[in-house]
Amino acid sequence: MLVVISIAFAAINLEIARINYFFGISEVYVCVLVFVTLLIGGIIGALFSYPSLLKARRENARLRKQLEQAHQPDENLRAIPLQKQA
Secondary structure, three states: OHHHHHHHHHHHOOOEEEEEOOOOEEEEEHHHHHHHHHHHHHHHHHHHHHHHHHHHHHHHHHHHHHHHHHHHHHHHHHHOOOOOOO
16 A cells, blocks of 8 residues: 555655755755655664664563562462371
């Protein structure tokens, strides 16, 4: 679906855009310019969200370990034989 939309967008936007840099001028198709801009934005967004992802994974691992340790005494209590009451 995304490929079809991208092809339609590229077919509609065949105009040439002029980009002025500090060191020169380039002319590219508008569809290429939009694609490159979205790609750069996606890469920057992924780079900025990666530390949050790592933090969430560490927190998840810490909580799993804490949960495992919380269940450990239950296993030990089940191993203790019951005594008869007099």
